[in-house]
Amino acid sequence: MSEFALSEIIVHADRRVLAAVVTHLCGDVAAVPDLRDRAQIEAKAAEVLPPFLDGSVQPSPPSDDVLQAAMNHAVGAVVPAAYRQMAREQAGIGPVEPQAPLDAPQGFHVLIIGSGVTGVLAARTLLELGLGNFTVVDRNPEPGGTWYVNRYPGCRVDTPSMLYSFSFDQDPDWPEHFSRQPELLRYVKAVADRSGLGERLRNSTEVVAMTWDETAQCWQVELRNVADGSTERVAAHAVIAAMGILRVPKFPDLAGRELFCGPALHTAQWDPSVSLEGKRVAVIGTGASANQVVPALAPIVDKLVVFQRSAHWMMSHPKYGKQLQGIEKALFQVPTYREWHRFSEGWKFGDGVTPLVQIDPNWPHLERSVNAASDRFRATLTAYLETQVGDRADLMEKCLPNFPPYGKRLIVDNGWYQALRRDNVRLETAPIVQVTETGVTTRAGHDDFDVLVYATGFQADKVLWPIQVTGRGGADVTARMEAEPEAYLGLAAADAPNLFITPGPNGTLGHGGNGILSAECHVRYIMESLRLLFERGARSMVVTDQALAEYNEDLLAKLPNFVQSLTTFDNWYRGDRDRVIAIAPKSLLEFWNDTRAPDPAAYEFA
Numbered sequence: 001m002s003e004f005a006l007s008e009i010i011v012h013a014d015r016r017v018l019a020a021v022v023t024h025l026c027g028d029v030a031a032v033p034d035l036r037d038r039a040q041i042e043a044k045a046a047e048v049l050p051p052f053l054d055g056s057v058q059p060s061p062p063s064d065d066v067l068q069a070a071m072n073h074a075v076g077a078v079v080p081a082a083y084r085q086m087a088r089e090q091a092g093i094g095p096v097e098p099q100a101p102l103d104a105p106q107g108f109h110v111l112i113i114g115s116g117v118t119g120v121l122a123a124r125t126l127l128e129l130g131l132g133n134f135t136v137v138d139r140n141p142e143p144g145g146t147w148y149v150n151r152y153p154g155c156r157v158d159t160p161s162m163l164y165s166f167s168f169d170q171d172p173d174w175p176e177h178f179s180r181q182p183e184l185l186r187y188v189k190a191v192a193d194r195s196g197l198g199e200r201l202r203n204s205t206e207v208v209a210m211t212w213d214e215t216a217q218c219w220q221v222e223l224r225n226v227a228d229g230s231t232e233r234v235a236a237h238a239v240i241a242a243m244g245i246l247r248v249p250k251f252p253d254l255a256g257r258e259l260f261c262g263p264a265l266h267t268a269q270w271d272p273s274v275s276l277e278g279k280r281v282a283v284i285g286t287g288a289s290a291n292q293v294v295p296a297l298a299p300i301v302d303k304l305v306v307f308q309r310s311a312h313w314m315m316s317h318p319k320y321g322k323q324l325q326g327i328e329k330a331l332f333q334v335p336t337y338r339e340w341h342r343f344s345e346g347w348k349f350g351d352g353v354t355p356l357v358q359i360d361p362n363w364p365h366l367e368r369s370v371n372a373a374s375d376r377f378r379a380t381l382t383a384y385l386e387t388q389v390g391d392r393a394d395l396m397e398k399c400l401p402n403f404p405p406y407g408k409r410l411i412v413d414n415g416w417y418q419a420l421r422r423d424n425v426r427l428e429t430a431p432i433v434q435v436t437e438t439g440v441t442t443r444a445g446h447d448d449f450d451v452l453v454y455a456t457g458f459q460a461d462k463v464l465w466p467i468q469v470t471g472r473g474g475a476d477v478t479a480r481m482e483a484e485p486e487a488y489l490g491l492a493a494a495d496a497p498n499l500f501i502t503p504g505p506n507g508t509l510g511h512g513g514n515g516i517l518s519a520e521c522h523v524r525y526i527m528e529s530l531r532l533l534f535e536r537g538a539r540s541m542v543v544t545d546q547a548l549a550e551y552n553e554d555l556l557a558k559l560p561n562f563v564q565s566l567t568t569f570d571n572w573y574r575g576d577r578d579r580v581i582a583i584a585p586k587s588l589l590e591f592w593n594d595t596r597a598p599d600p601a602a603y604e605f606a
């Protein structure tokens with residue numbers, strides 16, 4: 001199976017994951033009596049693994065009891081039984097009942113807007129369920145979405161790749177534990193290729209407008225060819241708007257921004273022809289993209305000034321920036337190891353941290369944490385910060401965030417602090433007064449630059465914009481979304497029949513860091529919605545006012561319980577709005593459960 005001896009494999013395995021594997025493969029809840037006893041786990045593994053490694057025995061899905069014991073071992077805690085089914089599906093442990101084929105009426109045409117992770121997944125699933133009459137359009141010249149667009153130096157995921165991959169296609173031979181943009185782009189394109197989307201995929205084609213046609217009960221969609229500007233109209237009986245929420249670059253509102261004479265690049269609009277070597281560069285912003293671009297630029301530029309409005313919490317991850325090769329790769333060939341590793345990582349990055357984002361109403365220190373566990377976590381992150389810049393009082397003061405962990409997206413340290421320590425790098429916290437022709441003026445002084453880099457993120461509240469969506473009864477769905485972004489389950493908008501926005505407002509998760517999981521949840525729900533539509537013999541379905549109102553009431557009641565809703569600091573989940581509009585106040589499990597199938601009572605059929 002691999003060039004490594006069994007003993008080598010066992011000795012390098014993660015203790016908890018190995019305990020889960022052994023429990024699963026033995027089919028015995030008592031296979032690992034003591035999770036702390038590594039020697040005993042290794043001995044059991046040496047006894048159990050050989051026939052699975054030589055292929056003479058195949059693993060079978062575990063019983064519920066065995067699954068439960070293995071889940072507990074994998075994370076070193078008691079995992080609620082409610083997670084069992086999600087683990088079977090999301091970790092790939094199985095068995096999972098496949099979705100039944102869709103029996104679409106003759107000529108039923110689906111339009112998918114966007115060929116990022118979500119659009120490709122929706123297309124693949126439609127094909128798999130036998131609904132081949134669909135078109136995927138994307139304004140970009142090739143699929144990939146986020147991973148096509150973002151090409152700044154250092155761009156990569158901060159979710160482990162074995163987690164940031166589809167549950168049905170977990171390991172495309174990831175070269176690193178946290179893959180870089182070119183690998184991620186290759187992955188999304190490879191899934192699109194393997195799915196056989198063929199001519200259904202139309203690149204360089206933008207949706208400009210869509211209008212609900214009451215008579216024909218379909219959307220009349222206006223497409224624009226990005227290359228030559230020509231337009232055409234297509235009819236779509238259902239539309240899956242998989243346009244992404246990190247799509248519209250956000251620029252800071254700085255006086256004189258247009259005056260700067262040199263190149264000014266947003267990280268999401270990178271121009272590789274602009275050479276930064278030996279240049280004087282300003283990076284404005286200190287969030288997730290800055291954390292990636294700054295360490296990549298620092299060694300090659302002459303001078304780098306990072307303009308910070310607020311510091312971010314960063315954690316270290318032992319595998320970040322590390323190759324995934326040799327014995328570590330071989331481990332994933334051990335039957336069920338990959339799945340249990342994914343479960344364990346999914347817990348650490350997902351619902352294992354849900355308690356850290358929920359506000360304890362009696363907690364008196366909301367300026368620093370939201371509950372006792374959050375306070376302990378803050379102490380861990382602060383201790384890490386001290387290991388990085390504890391000897392530099394200036395940096396320590398500037399880099400210590402003044403909000404609770406997870407208030408903004410938690411970042412995996414990409415060498416940020418070490419970059420800030422360099423002689424050619426300065427962290428500037430004095431507020432920017434203006435951008436000038438030559439550089440940036442702050443309250444503390446002025447610096448001249450050759451290039452400005454805006455690492456200032458995205459406007460996540462531009463839900464359907466700039467598509468002009470005219471819904472039932474002439475409703476201006478885009479304007480409504482602009483005024484008050486809301487959608488039932490984060491995907492169904494009022495007066496927008498057969499339109500599924502994924503993710504729509506509050507349609508993804510703020511912790512858990514895995515956009516692929518929420519995409520899989522939404523796509524499943526959309527397929528089940530189409531099934532409901534077909535089974536009813538109806539032509540359209542639209543969320544009822546009552547269902548939307550009740551959903552919103554519940555959402556607005558729950559949002560304030562989550563750290564991202566605190567208003568003492570900014571975050572992209574809220575943007576310039578008065579409430580969080582990007583993410584759902586839910587655990588991963590709630591999100592998964594809520595999207596298994598539609599409640600027919602929530603929809604009006606025609």
Ligand SMILES: Cc1cc2nc3c(=O)[nH]c(=O)nc-3n(C[C@H](O)[C@H](O)[C@H](O)COP(=O)(O)OP(=O)(O)OC[C@H]3O[C@@H](n4cnc5c(N)ncnc54)[C@H](O)[C@@H]3O)c2cc1C
Binds near residue numbers: 242503
């Ligand atoms: C720098 C960066 C790092 C990230 N890191 C992580 C991470 O570590 N973990 C994680 O879970 N998530 C991460 N994300 C979030 C990431 O966006 C999602 O995980 C995921 O890629 C979103 O996929 P999507 O298909 O929903 O949207 P997108 O990837 O944004 O794709 C949407 C597509 O729709 C197309 N489109 C939009 N409007 C139109 C139109 N009018 N007509 C035609 N086409 C249109 C766009 O061109 C685009 O190709 C990151 C995002 C960024 C920007």
